[in-house]
Amino acid sequence: MxxxxxxxxxxxxxxxxxxxxxxxxxxxxxxxxxxxxxxxxxxxxxxxxxxxxxxxxxxxxxxxxxxxxxxxxxxxxxxxxxxxxxxxxxxxxxxxxxxxxxxxVQLPNLPHQSVPVGISADDNEVVLTHGELPTLHGEALPHWELMAKYDIVDLELGVKVTGAGFPVYKGKGARLQRALLNFFLDQAAEVGYNEVQVPILVNEASAFATGQLPDKEGQMYHVGNDDLYLIPTAEVPVTNLYRDVIVKEDQLPLKHCAYTPCFRREAGSYGAHVRGLNRLHQFDKVETVQLVHPDKSYEAIEEMSLYVQGLLQKLELPYRVLRLCGGDMSFASALTYDMEVYSAAQERWLEVSSVSNFETYQSNRLKVRFKNADGKMQLAHTLNGSALALPRIVASILENNQTEKGIKIPAVLVPYTGFEYID
Incomplete structure (x- = not known):
């Protein structure tokens, strides 16, 4: 606000x-x-x-x-x-x-001066591109066919149990999911993020405080009898840990990471671009959140962007970084970088992370403050970033790493999976 x-x-x-x-x-x-x-x-x-x-x-x-x-x-x-x-x-x-x-509350956040003018994703600015785009063999398949071929993700079984967009991960597919989550959490701990486990249901006050309400009300699953919302991202409960809290200036930055399942209705999402794991109603994600001194927040967003890029480099995935234009940014963000990985079989870029600086927009709703050197109360800045969301990472690993022998697991994940190939 x-x-x-x-x-x-x-x-x-x-x-x-x-x-x-x-x-x-x-x-x-x-x-x-x-x-x-x-x-x-x-x-x-x-x-x-x-x-x-x-x-x-x-x-x-x-x-x-x-x-x-x-x-x-x-x-x-x-x-x-x-x-x-x-x-x-x-x-x-x-x-x-x-x-x-x-x-x-009907006013969105003010965009940072560096945000490009634009109406849609077509107007986003490509900041950098990293890595060689893979060349696949002639028999290469898109990830939804690979999932069926190796029996590692079952979309139809998810439809039976719940509905479309709720996949069932099986065998090496389930182990790959768990490997990625543990890898991401371990990496976050190494750079100073304090892991927390948080509820995946939040109340209206929490959803309002981080800007999901009233802007994204139709995109969240609502549990009507209890007036609770299934979280679209761990950003919501993690940031709300500090709602109505006065922190000490020397505590900043406060850095947390959390693994949660995430739930999004994704109303109106249809077509080939959402096939397979490209867009789901339930997916797993590790989120990083920071509360920082206002003088340090733009330094922090660059650091968070580099951190996510480091994860993608370790996974050996080609990626690019976008600075979102005004028309493609979220309601609450002042500046957002999107990281996209290249999906070789689909021949398209897939968003796997958004890193955003909200400045005081969330903290003004949260009332999270600190006392500065002059003894005056001041609002902290809040930031968050996906580090990382799993479905499209899995899709890219499956497609980019397919060989005639099977799907090669990135070397950094082998200690977590216990196997080198899905075959």
């Missing part, structure tokens, strides 16, 4: 930056500023009335102690309406604040 004082003091700049995200409701900015002025006016009037009421109460007490009962009663009669007036101000203030909050 954008900070109200920043909107008020930088109206034109806010409108200009939001235009990069193709946000065209500039009138909403003026509505928010108008409501804020109304709120402050009511608050000032209420404070003045409360001060007057307190002064009258003190006068009445003093006069009563002096035995001046008639004078005290006169002031008491005059001030008898204060209580009702204060109640009216309180009700008016609550109504204006509710409307103000309803309006301000």
């Amino acid at each position: 954008l900070q109200l004082n920043y909107i008020r003091e930088n109206r034109d700049a806010v409108i200009e930056r939001l235009a990069v995200k193709n946000f065209k409701e500039a009138g909403l900015i003026d509505e928010i500023i108008g409501l804020d002025e109304q709120r402050r006016k009511i608050q000032n009037e209420s404070d003045a009335l409360a001060a007057e009421a307190n002064s009258s109460a003190k006068q009445i007490g003093d006069l009563m102690r002096q035995g001046k009962k008639e004078e005290a009663e006169a002031i008491k009669s005059k001030s008898s309406g204060y209580k009702e007036q204060v109640k009216q101000f309180t009700e008016k203030l609550a109504a204006v604040e509710q409307e103000l909050n309803h309006k301000i």
